[in-house]
Amino acid sequence: MEVLLAAAGSAAAELLAVPVAPGTSVSMAAAPVLFALLAAGPAGATAGWMAAVVAAWTGSGGSDFWSRAVRLTAGVAFGTAVWGVVWRNTAAAATAMTVGMVLGDAAVLCVRHGARVSRALQAALRRLPVLAAGPGLGIGLVWLREEFGPLGFVLGFLTVLMGLEPFRVSGEQVVLLRGGMRVIAGAVDAKDPDTASHSERVAALAVRLARAVGLPEDEVEAVAAAALLHDAGKVAVDARILRKPAGLSPEEWEVVRAHPVVGQEILSGIPGMDRIARVIRHHHERWDGGGYPDGLKGEQIPLHSRIIHLADAYDAMTSDRAYRKGKSRDEALEIILREAGRQFDPVLAREFASMLQRGGADRG
Numbered sequence: 450m451e452v453l454l455a456a457a458g459s460a461a462a463e464l465l466a467v468p469v470a471p472g473t474s475v476s477m478a479a480a481p482v483l484f485a486l487l488a489a490g491p492a493g494a495t496a497g498w499m500a501a502v503v504a505a506w507t508g509s510g511g512s513d514f515w516s517r518a519v520r521l522t523a524g525v526a527f528g529t530a531v532w533g534v535v536w537r538n539t540a541a542a543a544t545a546m547t548v549g550m551v552l553g554d555a556a557v558l559c560v561r562h563g564a565r566v567s568r569a570l571q572a573a574l575r576r577l578p579v580l581a582a583g584p585g586l587g588i589g590l591v592w593l594r595e596e597f598g599p600l601g602f603v604l605g606f607l608t609v610l611m612g613l614e615p616f617r618v619s620g621e622q623v624v625l626l627r628g629g630m631r632v633i634a635g636a637v638d639a640k641d642p643d644t645a646s647h648s649e650r651v652a653a654l655a656v657r658l659a660r661a662v663g664l665p666e667d668e669v670e671a672v673a674a675a676a677l678l679h680d681a682g683k684v685a686v687d688a689r690i691l692r693k694p695a696g697l698s699p700e701e702w703e704v705v706r707a708h709p710v711v712g713q714e715i716l717s718g719i720p721g722m723d724r725i726a727r728v729i730r731h732h733h734e735r736w737d738g739g740g741y742p743d744g745l746k747g748e749q750i751p752l753h754s755r756i757i758h759l760a761d762a763y764d765a766m767t768s769d770r771a772y773r774k775g776k777s778r779d780e781a782l783e784i785i786l787r788e789a790g791r792q793f794d795p796v797l798a799r800e801f802a803s804m805l806q807r808g809g810a811d812r813g
């Protein structure tokens with residue numbers, strides 16, 4: 450009976466996982482799995498875990514399956530091990546499960562996003578309240594089961610799932626908003642066949658760098674949005690000018706140089722986008738003050754703009770154009786390191802180079 454309840458509960462929790470950012474969501478599956486561990490031992494926990502993993506795959510369509518599966522697997526493994534060692538101690542098992550989920554979360558950040566171990570742990574620890582909620586609730590479910598029988602478990606757990614509903618809806622809206630941003634970015638990139646998917650690649654690189662320097666996840670989100678839309682102002686630039694390999698007239702050059710300001714103007718019309726709009730305005734500023742539109746210098750330039758500037762420059766250098774072949778990763782990184790302290794923020798430039806050397810792949 451306990452095992453059935455737990456398997457159904459963990460599957461339902463995974464299917465109703467709450468998106469916390471595009472590509473990552475959390476579920477309450479840890480609660481029924483911990484319940485199964487406490488009520489029916491490791492076999493029960495395994496059954497709950499298996500139901501959750503299958504449901505996670507079905508529910509997410511595989512998109513953030515690995516982060517959820519690794520987190521839960523690490524949680525179940527730690528929880529079960531400690532439950533066995535510290536003789537059936539509820540609090541110890543719940544704590545161990547939480548620790549396992551934090552470590553699993555950090556492992557995903559390291560392996561899939563190339564973050565440094567210490568930074569990944571910091572980011573995972575910041576999610577501790579969310580990760581601890583499942584095991585904490587598991588203790589509550591055990592108590593409800595003891596006090597009120599199986600119906601207590603079912604009603605308690607349904608209440609929690611319903612309570613999460615508003616968060617799930619707002620998370621889905623964030624994902625929808627990101628879809629709209631991608632459409633705009635795609636329209637900009639489509640103006641020049643040479644720059645297809647440029648905005649997507651810049652966003653992926655900027656996100657990796659933001660995580661590598663340890664920005665919290667909400668800041669990483671802001672970087673992602675601004676990077677995706679960094680060239681939105683190019684909608685106002687004639688495609689013929691954008692496709693010209695070289696030899697722009699001073700007037701044409703003026704039009705191109707206006708794109709960060711135009712981008713800011715377009716986006717600042719959307720409520721809540723002011724900060725992202727400001728980041729976009731400054732994505733062509735240089736560390737030494739020689740950039741545009743405002744000639745800002747050093748740390749006057751918003752950090753997010755400095756991150757996007759690096760990702761943008763790297764992608765431009767390594768992409769093929771109709772009139773030239775793209776540089777190799779090492780050639781591009783050599784230029785970036787040479788320009789550290791001139792064009793680029795020196796600390797970020799070094800972090801960027803070591804991130805790409807560590808991560809191997811040059812794209813996203």
Ligand SMILES: [Fe+2]
Nearest residue numbers: 679680732733
């Ligand atoms: Fe740009």
